[in-house]
Amino acid sequence: MILHHTFKDQLNLPDYIISEIEFYKNNSFQDKNEELYKKFNFIGYKDRILKKNGQEYPSTKSDRTPLNGQSQAWVKANICKEFSECSYSSTFPTSQSHGPHTDITRLWLLMYIVDAGGEQVENCFWRQKGYDFLRLENKPVVVCDYSELELVESVQFPVRTWVLFNTKVLHSVENINRARISIQIGVNDLNHLHQSFLDKIEKIKKL
Ligand SMILES: [Fe+2]
Numbered sequence: 001m002i003l004h005h006t007f008k009d010q011l012n013l014p015d016y017i018i019s020e021i022e023f024y025k026n027n028s029f030q031d032k033n034e035e036l037y038k039k040f041n042f043i044g045y046k047d048r049i050l051k052k053n054g055q056e057y058p059s060t061k062s063d064r065t066p067l068n069g070q071s072q073a074w075v076k077a078n079i080c081k082e083f084s085e086c087s088y089s090s091t092f093p094t095s096q097s098h099g100p101h102t103d104i105t106r107l108w109l110l111m112y113i114v115d116a117g118g119e120q121v122e123n124c125f126w127r128q129k130g131y132d133f134l135r136l137e138n139k140p141v142v143v144c145d146y147s148e149l150e151l152v153e154s155v156q157f158p159v160r161t162w163v164l165f166n167t168k169v170l171h172s173v174e175n176i177n178r179a180r181i182s183i184q185i186g187v188n189d190l191n192h193l194h195q196s197f198l199d200k201i202e203k204i205k206k207l
Contacts, residue, residue: 001134001166002164002166002201003125003152003153003165003166003169004123004125004153004155004157004163004164004165004166005163005164005165005200005201006157006158006161006162006163006164007161007162007163007164007197007200008161010161010162010196010197011078012160013112013183014074016070016071016074017067017071017074017183020067020068020071020088021088021114021181021183024065024088024090025090025179025181029063029065029088030063030065031062031063031064031065032064032065032066032087033064033105046059046061048099048142048144049144050095050097050099050144050145050146051144051145051146051147052097052146053146057095057096057097058094058095059095059097059098059099059144060091060092060093060094060095060096060097060098060173060176060180061091061092061094061098062089062090062091062098062180063089063090063091064085064087064088064089064184065087065088066085066086066087066088067086067087067088067183071086072086075185078194079110079162079185079193079194079197080110080185080187080192080193080194080197081192081193081194082189082192083110083185083186083187083192084105084106084186084187084188085105085106085184085185085186086183086184086185086186087183087184087186088181088182088183088184089181089182089183089184090179090180090181091117091173091176091179091180091181092179093117093118093176093177093178093179093180095176096174096175096176096177097172097173097174097175097176098172098173098176098180099142099143099144099172100124100126100142100143100144100146100149100170100171100172101140101141101142101143101170101171101172102135102140102141102142102167102168102169102170102171103140103167103168103186104139104140105186106167106186106187106188107166107167107168107187107188107189108164108165108166108167108186108187108188108190109164109165109167109184109185109186109187110162110163110164110184110185110186110187110193111157111162111163111164111165111182111183111184111185112160112161112162112163112182112183113157113158113159113160113161113163113180113181113182114159114160114181114182114183115159115178115179115180115181116156116157116159116180117173117176117177117178117179117180117181118175118176118177118178118180120175120177121156121173121174121175121176121180122154122155122156122173122174122175123154123155123156123157123165123171123172123173124151124153124154124171124172124173124174125151125152125153125154125155125165125169125170125171126143126149126150126151126152126169126170126171126172127149127150127152127169127170128141128143128148128149128150128170129148129149129150133152133169134166134168134169135168135169135170136168141170143170149170152169154174162197164187164197164201
């Protein structure tokens, strides 16, 4: 199973997507997933208290809003033919951690990090003690107490590069100390990725 993959040598974003990112950096917007959290009765995802190394502190909150039609068309033509979402995402540094969770809106996340949110930011992948690594329950999973977790891998994803990771493995973002900005493409079938991306994954499978 591929946990994560970094795609090198990919296309740069067109100017109109860069302009749209700048717009959302400078203007507030409503998180489009608020209704979804209510639908899944996922109370506690955004307002949870994390326990780590004897300390308690809140998790950060990410807000996402869809890119406009022109930007989504470019993503469809160049990155991924079908997706569950194509969003601008911002995470404000209200605390250092976006706590461990699985995603509810996608099996895979194809992410283009514009600003990682700090020099020491790490994407961490976890296994909850006593559970399978891959969490295929029909509901989102959240773990607030890090003592229940074993670190599987931590990685510093490069900025301005497309990276893919499996969102059904518990994951968190650590050491955030400024706004974390990314473009997020929700993918439920890797075969929808553009051929140039698929070729790279196939190469890895054959190794
Ligand atoms: Fe996530």
